[in-house]
Amino acid sequence: MTLEISKKQRWRFFLISASSFALLFVLLGAIVFQLLQMSAYRQTDMNLAEMTTNRPIIEREIRRLTQEDPFIDAPQARPGSTEKEPMDQMFNTQIILWTKDGDILNKETLGGRYTQLQSLTLNKKKLAEVVALTLASNGLSFRSVTIENTIFETNEVAYIQFLTNTNQIDDSLQTFQWILFVCMFIFWIISLGVSVLISKMNMKPLMLAWNKQQEFVENASHELRTPLTIIQNNLQYLFTKPNQTIMDQSPRIAQALSETRRLTNLTNDLLLIARSDGNQATIHAELTDVDEFLSALIQPFAEIAAMEEKQFEYGNEISDPMLFDASKIHQVLVILLDNALKYTQAHDEIQVIARQTSHKWWQIEVKNSGGKIPDEEKIFIFERFYRQEQSRNQATGGYGLGLAIAQQIVKNHQGKLTVTDWDTNGVQFTVQLPMIIKKPNEAQN
Incomplete structure (x- = not known):
């Protein structure tokens, strides 16, 4: 990935995170402010709605108007009545009595407050609904509800309006709005820094995957180049000897065939890894007798070990059949046993042990003496094309794909493949498998 593409992608991640x-x-902020606004006006609206049905309050205002006495108190509630006392409902609230033509009748009762309310107009469109209104002349804000007078018989009063001043609530909401805006802006600035970190974190796996892909392509190209070069050289040489027989050039032909087989194995391994990366690998798990499976698998390796004067031991502690893909696990164990034979000398020891570790897991251990793997290399041996001790690998052959393939197969079984030290001078590979595994199609569901 070029530096320019990397910067563009990182900038794209930053913009997405910041946005x-x-x-x-x-x-x-919008949700919090809306909820606070609804909560702030809820009690006021409830009081206004209750006052429209409070007869003592309305009766008092009409009596003040008809008797031209602004100091008349409301009558006491009748015994047994559930109506509330009106005096407690009048704080910061005004009652306006309107004519049909929209004139205020109780100007004298309002007193000095009338000068603040004289620009008020009657709105007949939303009767019995709580509405918000603001007087442009003095900036006073109110919550208001207007009802038609159908309760008291009077020729003058046609509409009754209840007003509650909300300037204090509005000022508090405005202050809270500014505080909320400032806090949101500050935290958004902080989030820009977080977005930068997130963009860096998002780029890390992309860059890691890109680097691994580049390394994989380079290593694969290098490994493919060698057998192709040998085959090409041998074929070109054969063209220079057109009169010779096959028997005369059989060594070169055999070498070309050998490299062709190695090339086929390499391409098969690369195809297997590619399918695993693309989630195309399939696991055909069947109940399999572990002892019968392992006995048949290790027999040729035990014979080779005996020919090379190496000790080979096999032990099985599992009696019940296990559910796994026998062909895939066979490939894993072949890789592990092949490595064990490659990296051991005469009189070294190789062990294969199968055991059940819990009611959920069982495992196969492949151990061999003959040298340990340094701790700093244990984390790399499952990487593709990684080969410990390059000089030894050149002698033993291989492309460094075996353990990577083995690990991928075990992962497809929802298991684990680990490496540890064995005794003082040996290596142990442990294939840990679940007692019951999910097939890929089941895992996707």
Whole structure:
């Protein structure tokens, strides 16, 4: 991945993160402010709705108007009545009595407050609904509800309006709105820094995957080049000897065939890894007798070990059949046993032991003496094309794909492949498998 593409991708991640944070803050702020606004006006609206049905309050205002006495108190509630006392309902609230033509009748009762309310007009469109209104002349804000007078018989009063001043609530909401905006802006600035970190974190796996892909392509190209070069050289040489027989050039032909087989094995391994990366690997798990499976598998390796004067031991502690893909696990164990034979000398020891570790897991251990793997290399041996001790690998052959393939197969079984030291001078590979595995199609569901 070029530096320019990397910067563009990182900038794209930054913009996405910053925009996401901004959108979240805006939505959060809008929701919080809306909920606070509804909560702030809820009690006021409830009081106004209750006052429209409170007969003593309305009766008092009409009596003040008809008797031209602004100091008349409301009558006491009748014994047994559930109506509330009106005096407690009048704080910061005004009652306006209107004519049909929209004139205020109780100007004298309002007293000095009438000068603040004289620009008020009657709105007949939303009767019995709580509405918000603001007087442009003095900036006073109110919550208001207007009802038609159908309760008291009077020729003058046609409409009754209840007003509650909300300037204090509005000022508090405005202050809270500014505080909320400042806090959101500050945290959004902080989120820009977080977005930078997130963009860096998002780029790390992409760069790692890109580097691994580049390394994989380079290593694969290098491994493919060698057999192709040998085959090409041998074929070109054969063209220079057109009169010779096959028997005369059989060594070169045999060498070309050998390299062709190695090339086929390499391409098969690369194809297997590619399918695993693309989640195309399939596991055909069947109940299999572990002892019968392992006995048949290790027999040729035990014979080779005996020919090379190496000790080979096999032990099985599992009696019940296990559910796994026998062909795939066979490939894993072949890789492990082949490595064990490659990296041991005469009189070294190789062990294969199968055991059940819990009610959920069982495992196969492949151990061999003859040298340990340094701790700093244990984390790399399952990487593709990684080969410990390059000089030894050149002698023993291989492309460094075996353990990577083995690990991928075990992962497809939802298991684990680990490496540890064995005794003082040996290596142990442990294939840990679940007692019951999910097939890929089941795992996707």
